[in-house]
Amino acid sequence: MTIHQILHKYWGFSKFRPLQEEIIQSVINGRDTLALMPTGGGKSACFQVPALLKPGICIVVSPLIALMKDQVENLKSKGINAIAIISGMGKREVDIALDNCIYGDIKFLYLSPERLLSDLVRERIRHMNVNLIAIDEAHCISQWGYDFRPPYLHISELRALHPRVPVLALTATATEDVATDIQQKLKFTNGNVFKKSFERKNLAYLVYNEENKLRKLFSIAKNVKGSGIVYVRNRRETQEISRLLNLEGIPAEFYHAGLDSAARSKKQLSWKSSETRVMVATNAFGMGIDKGDVRFVVHLDLPESLEAYYQEAGRAGRDEKKAYTVLLYTTSDKSRLLKKLEQSYPTVKEIKQVYHYLGNYFQLAYGAGEGLTLEIDVADFCNRFKLDAIKTLNAFKFLEHDEYIALSETIFLPSRVQILMQQKELYSFQVEQPAYDPFIKILLRSYGGIFDQFVAVKENDLAKRLGTNRQEISQTLMKLQAMEILTYIPQTDKPHITFLKQRLDDQHLQIDARYLTERHQINKHQVESVIAYAETKKCRSQQLLAYFNEIHAAECGSCDMCIENKRRLKKESVNDDITKEILDLLSSGSLGLDSLVTSIKSGTDKEKLHIIRILLDAGTIKANGEYYYVS
Numbered sequence: 298m299t300i301h302q303i304l305h306k307y308w309g310f311s312k313f314r315p316l317q318e319e320i321i322q323s324v325i326n327g328r329d330t331l332a333l334m335p336t337g338g339g340k341s342a343c344f345q346v347p348a349l350l351k352p353g354i355c356i357v358v359s360p361l362i363a364l365m366k367d368q369v370e371n372l373k374s375k376g377i378n379a380i381a382i383i384s385g386m387g388k389r390e391v392d393i394a395l396d397n398c399i400y401g402d403i404k405f406l407y408l409s410p411e412r413l414l415s416d417l418v419r420e421r422i423r424h425m426n427v428n429l430i431a432i433d434e435a436h437c438i439s440q441w442g443y444d445f446r447p448p449y450l451h452i453s454e455l456r457a458l459h460p461r462v463p464v465l466a467l468t469a470t471a472t473e474d475v476a477t478d479i480q481q482k483l484k485f486t487n488g489n490v491f492k493k494s495f496e497r498k499n500l501a502y503l504v505y506n507e508e509n510k511l512r513k514l515f516s517i518a519k520n521v522k523g524s525g526i527v528y529v530r531n532r533r534e535t536q537e538i539s540r541l542l543n544l545e546g547i548p549a550e551f552y553h554a555g556l557d558s559a560a561r562s563k564k565q566l567s568w569k570s571s572e573t574r575v576m577v578a579t580n581a582f583g584m585g586i587d588k589g590d591v592r593f594v595v596h597l598d599l600p601e602s603l604e605a606y607y608q609e610a611g612r613a614g615r616d617e618k619k620a621y622t623v624l625l626y627t628t629s630d631k632s633r634l635l636k637k638l639e640q641s642y643p644t645v646k647e648i649k650q651v652y653h654y655l656g657n658y659f660q661l662a663y664g665a666g667e668g669l670t671l672e673i674d675v676a677d678f679c680n681r682f683k684l685d686a687i688k689t690l691n692a693f694k695f696l697e698h699d700e701y702i703a704l705s706e707t708i709f710l711p712s713r714v715q716i717l718m719q720q721k722e723l724y725s726f727q728v729e730q731p732a733y734d735p736f737i738k739i740l741l742r743s744y745g746g747i748f749d750q751f752v753a754v755k756e757n758d759l760a761k762r763l764g765t766n767r768q769e770i771s772q773t774l775m776k777l778q779a780m781e782i783l784t785y786i787p788q789t790d791k792p793h794i795t796f797l798k799q800r801l802d803d804q805h806l807q808i809d810a811r812y813l814t815e816r817h818q819i820n821k822h823q824v825e826s827v828i829a830y831a832e833t834k835k836c837r838s839q840q841l842l843a844y845f846n847e848i849h850a851a852e853c854g855s856c857d858m859c860i861e862n863k864r865r866l867k868k869e870s871v872n873d874d875i876t877k878e879i880l881d882l883l884s885s886g887s888l889g890l891d892s893l894v895t896s897i898k899s900g901t902d903k904e905k906l907h908i909i910r911i912l913l914d915a916g917t918i919k920a921n922g923e924y925y926y927v928s
Contacts, residue, residue, distance in 0.1 A: 300325075303349050304342070307375045314339045316493045321347050324429060324465050329485040331435070331476060332467045333492040336611030340467040341368060344431035348405065349377070353428035354398055356455065357407045360437050360446050362705070365407040372405055379405035382412055383705070387786055390713060390751045395421040397750065410437075410448035411703040414797060419458065427459045432483065435466035436604070439478035440815065442471070443602040443823055447698040453484050469611070470604040473846040495607070495845045499614045501855040502837035503623045504830070510597055510625045511541060518547045518575060521621055523592030524568065527577045528609055530598045538597070539577040548574045554581040583609060589616035595623045599630045601637075602823035603830060603844050626831050638824050642817050643688045643695070645808045651692035652701065654682045656800045666796040673794045693794075699809055703795040712788040713751040714740070714774065717781060720748065726782060736773055739763055751786070834858055874899035875908045880927065883918055887926035 300321055304310050313321070316332070317339055323330045324347045334340050348355030359365050365381040372379040380394050380403055391412075398406050399421065406425075412418050430452075436442035438449040456464065466479050476490060507513045518525060527542075527549075529535055535551035542549035550564045550573040567573040569588050576582060594613040600606040606624070614620030643651070656663075658678055659671055679686050693704045716723060727734040739762050744752045756770040763770070774785040830840050838853035852859050878897045882888060888896065890909075897905050909925070912918045919928045 298350070300346050300350060303346050307345075307349070307377065308342065313342070316491055317343055317346075320465070320491050323489060323491065324463055325350065327461075327463050328489050329464045329480075329483070329487060330466070331480055331485070331490045332465065333471050333476065333490065333495075334467065334469060335493060335495050335497060336469045336608055336615070338469070338493055340433070340469070343467060344429060344465050345372070345405070348429050348431075351428040353426035354403055355405050355429040355431060356422065356425075356427055357405060357431045357433060358410055358413070358449075358452055358455075359407060359433040360410060360444075360449070361434065362409060364433070365409070369405070369407055377405070378403045379407065381407035382418070383407075383409050387784075388417070389715075389784060390786065391415075391417065393715070393750045399424050409705065410446060410452060411705060411795065413451045413454065414448060414700075414703060414795075419454065422455065423458045427462050430455050430459070430462055430464045432464065432466040433468075435468040435479050435483075436471050436475050438466075438482045439471075439475045440812075441474045441478055441819060443604040445816070447694075447700065448703055450482065453482060456484055470607055470845070472844065494847060494850075495842055496838065496847070496850060496853075497611065497614065498853070499617050499619055500610070500838075501619070501621050502610070502841065502853070503621060503857045504837060505623070505625050505857070506627065506831075507625045508627055510627075511538075513623075513625055514538075514595055514597065515542070515545050515547070517593055517595060517621070517623060518542065518545075521593045523574075523590055524571055524588065525575045525593040525595065526583060526591060526609075526612060527575060527595045527597060528580060528600075529577060530579075532579060534597070535577045535579060539575075542575055542577065548572075550576055552576055552578040552582045554579065580605065580609060583612050587615070588612075590618075591615065591620060592618075593621045593623065595625065597625055599624070599626050599634045599827055599831060601634070601820075601827070603826050603841060604823070606827065606830075607841060607845075624831060631828055631831075634824055634827070637687070638817075638820055640685070640687050641691050641820070642813065643692045645810050645813070647688060648692045648695050648808050649803055649806055651684065651689055652696055652801075652806060653803065654678070654684070655702070655794070658682075661796070661800045663802055664799050667799040668796065670793050670795040672791040674791060695808065695813060698812060699807065700797050701801070701806070703797055705793045705795075711753040712756060712774075713786045714744070714747060714754045714783055715751045716748050716783045723782070733773070733777065736763065751784070871900045871904060872908055875905055876912065879908065879912060879918065883925060883927045887924035889924055893925055 298306065300318070301312075304313065316334065320330060320332045320343045324344070332340060332343055344355060344357065357365075357368075362381075362383045365383065369379045369381045378401070380397065382391055382394055386394075395418065397403055408418070432438070432452060434444070437444050437446040438452065439445060464483055464485070466483055468479070471479065480488060480490075505513060514527065527538060529538055532553040532555050535553050539549045539551035550567060552561065552564050556564070564573070564576070568576045571590075591613045594610050596606065596609070600609065610622035613622050656666070658673075658681065659666070661669075675686070675690070678684070679689050693702065696702045697704055718726065723737065727737055739759060740754075741747065743759065743762070744754060746752055756767045759770045760767050771787065774783070777783050778785045826844060830837070833840065836852040836858050837856035839850050842848075842850040854863075875897055878899060879893065882893060882896050893909070894902060894905050900908075909918070913920060916928060918925055
């Protein structure tokens with residue numbers, strides 16, 4: 298098939314979006330390529346189409362587990378074989394998945410960057426027939442970017458395994474420095490950048506210095522039809538703002554990473570289907586969600602960077618129809634953001650203390666723990682050792698940079714089961730142990746492929762079919778695991794920490810203090826850019842585009858600053874017209890006030906009287922009590 302036939306068969310489109318075809322042709326020609334495309338620009342098709350054109354497998358590296366899972370499900374729904382290997386999966390589960398990539402018909406292998414630290418994964422990738430390496434959210438590889446992820450630095454090691462395979466790096470947010478850094482870090486053989494303008498002509502960027510944010514939010518939600526997203530600072534605010542919107546008759550839900558997977562999925566589906574009109578969320582919401590009819594995105598607090606703001610605001614108007622992105626702030630928000638910046642940077646001593654507490658939390662002996670992956674309840678960890686949550690999470694990031702640990706995001710992994718026996722052996726077991734026979738029969742009927750690989754199982758579904766409860770199902774699976782009939786991995790919904798090295802004592806733990814200082818300076822610049830965006834009196838779109846090095850962009854005409862300038866220019870024009878008419882009328886002779894005002898064609902009576910007073914004060918015209926005349 299041609300790339301156009303692939304596009305039509307799997308996505309139903311007859312033509313590509315701007316720049317997609319050029320990027321795809323670059324990849325097909327074997328060139329390393331960096332694609333800079335705004336949110337909603339169709340980045341995934343840029344690697345999925347060429348990967349389907351060529352024999353072999355495409356390796357996709359992404360830091361966002363939720364996005365990986367979503368893309369895998371979308372590909373599977375189109376009949377395209379894809380899998381994701383993410384943190385939280387056991388060694389045997391990973392082993393089977395990698396085998397399927399080598400010997401099976403898998404077209405897309407999604408990996409979190411942390412997985413590239415594994416010798417097992419790297420060695421198995423060496424034996425795969427790889428046709429393309431795609432790096433999503435590629436700005437994460439750059440220390441100049443707003444969301445630097447140290448594990449991304451290992452991606453270039455894939456090149457040594459498959460030196461002739463082209464690399465496609467994709468991101469929606471990259472300054473010129475970040476774009477250059479991405480190419481260097483990925484060892485591009487040639488400079489090859491495709492950049493679609495970050496301009497979103499259908500978006501109106503509005504900023505209001507507003508003390509009563511709720512009143513303004515209610516006004517926006519009532520006056521702008523369609524779906525909306527409201528971004529807030531913390532989990533507590535998601536619930537409170539959602540409750541207040543509902544009291545105003547605006548159907549709203551709240552969303553944050555602390556909700557269990559079932560609740561998140563239910564809320565997300567309700568919003569995507571427009572049953573819920575407004576989603577109030579932390580920045581955990583929105584990545585990878587393709588909902589075209591979002592008419593407004595409101596930020597109730599200053600974002601931490603313009604890159605993050607551009608991505609979040611860019612979730613409005615993906616259908617290219619008119620939409621509004623609104624930033625509400627007060628002077629105290631500015632102080633809070635600057636304070637948070639300082640709180641986000643622990644000292645070297647504090648980072649070492651967090652590392653020491655991690656070892657104690659998991660009861661690891663010095664010299665032990667290398668390669669160990671464990672669930673962590675961050676709230677419990679902070680409470681137990683009386684630690685500040687923000688500083689602790691940032692301490693984790695610096696420990697990750699120095700490659701002592703790898704920290705995954707909060708993820709939901711369903712329960713998984715694989716049968717360890719051959720079918721004949723299992724049948725013998727069922728005959729010998731008739732008490733387990735009904736359970737095993739239901740398990741086999743419900744889930745195909747369970748002998749060959751781990752399959753996701755739902756304990757509640759099995760419980761309904763067997764007329765029992767979830768707890769009984771879990772206990773039966775654990776008993777069968779103890780008898781080595783199967784492997785059972787219960788579901789989890791927590792982040793994971795992997796100890797990349799054995800636990801070290803304080804003396805041998807080396808923290809890169811210089812890097813700590815550099816990151817602080819980069820973040821300080823990002824925060825200052827956000828404050829400048831909110832406070833300066835220029836076209837908002839121009840400001841955003843200038844930040845991304847588009848310095849000759851035209852004024853958008855639709856942001857609050859452009860609207861204000863239009864209003865001011867119109868007022869100035871009306872004032873000039875009124876002044877000219879007054880002078881023309883009085884140059885022909887004196888007039889009474891009523892006659893003068895009635896004779897002026899431009900402006901309102903209020904505007905006419907205002908100009909008459911100005912001309913009197915300036916001495917340009919005079920009055921003798923009854924008549925006005927030119928002096």
